[in-house]
Amino acid sequence: GAGVSQTPSNKVTEKGKYVELRCDPISGHTALYWYRQSLGQGPEFLIYFQGTGAADDSGLPNDRFFAVRPEGSVSTLKIQRTERGDSAVYLCASSSRDRDTQYFGPGTRLTVL
Amino acid sequence: AQSVAQPEDQVNVAEGNPLTVKCTYSVSGNPYLFWYVQYPNRGLQFLLKYITGDNLVKGSYGFEAEFNKSQTSFHLKKPSALVSDSALYFCAVRDSGGSYIPTFGRGTSLIVHP
Numbered sequence: 001g002a003g004v005s006q007t008p009s010n011k012v013t014e015k016g017k018y019v020e021l022r023c024d025p026i027s028g029h030t031a032l033y034w035y036r037q038s039l040g041q042g043p044e045f046l047i048y049f050q051g052t053g054a055a056d057d058s059g060l061p062n063d064r065f066f067a068v069r070p071e072g073s074v075s076t077l078k079i080q081r082t083e084r085g086d087s088a089v090y091l092c093a094s095s096s097r098d099r100d101t102q103y104f105g106p107g108t109r110l111t112v113l
Numbered sequence: 114a115q116s117v118a119q120p121e122d123q124v125n126v127a128e129g130n131p132l133t134v135k136c137t138y139s140v141s142g143n144p145y146l147f148w149y150v151q152y153p154n155r156g157l158q159f160l161l162k163y164i165t166g167d168n169l170v171k172g173s174y175g176f177e178a179e180f181n182k183s184q185t186s187f188h189l190k191k192p193s194a195l196v197s198d199s200a201l202y203f204c205a206v207r208d209s210g211g212s213y214i215p216t217f218g219r220g221t222s223l224i225v226h227p
Contacts, residue, residue: 004156031213033214040219040220041219041220042117042203042205042217042218042219042220043157043203043217044217045214045215045216048212048213048214055212056212056214059214091156091157093156093157095213099213100145100147100162100164100207100213101159101162102157102159102215103159104149104156104157104158105156106154106155106156107156
């Protein structure tokens with residue numbers, strides 16, 4: 001079946017601009033996670049949704065970052081006033097009842113010039 | 114707090130030889146431990162996990178990992194490496210009494226030479 005998909009695969013933007021990154025989880029998966037992966041690092045947790053609500057947003061670095069999942073399926077990560085330090089690969093993952101097995105998407109590579 | 118250390122940035126092994134990728138962890142309670150693999154320009158793929166039970170866990174693609182509580186380690190192993198195993202490997206841990214969010218290590222690049 002279809003895995004986790006993320007769009008766009010690459011996004012280049014200018015400092016100060018607003019960007020939206022989209023994640024389509026595996027159908028039926030109720031849990032959805034966003035991570036950020038910088039070069040040479042492991043994934044760093046950003047936010048976790050259970051259904052439509054953010055169960056844990058403790059990883060969001062500041063109030064420029066926001067994520068939604070209005071219908072409990074697709075999620076959008078929104079970054080306002082982008083900074084060069086936001087450049088990274090943004091990974092999305094989803095899981096079913098077994099929260100300890102996460103299925104990752106291919107990621108969106110964000111470059112802020 | 115929970116943390117993971119992968120002490121080797123890179124591991125080199127000849128095809129057909131056994132491989133080991135090291136991981137040590139720190140948690141307050143009981144650990145849940147994971148290994149993921151990342152191929153170039155791809156997302157992470159789940160390999161295996163230790164939750165409870167047998168200390169030797171078998172996973173995908175012939176990989177296995179051994180949980181050692183006294184050494185707080187969870188090393189990834191494979192008896193005979195393939196060139197196609199060349200990739201980035203990430204160890205992760207979460208506290209069984211905590212949230213579902215794992216903490217990942219920095220990753221180890223495995224290079225299998227023909």
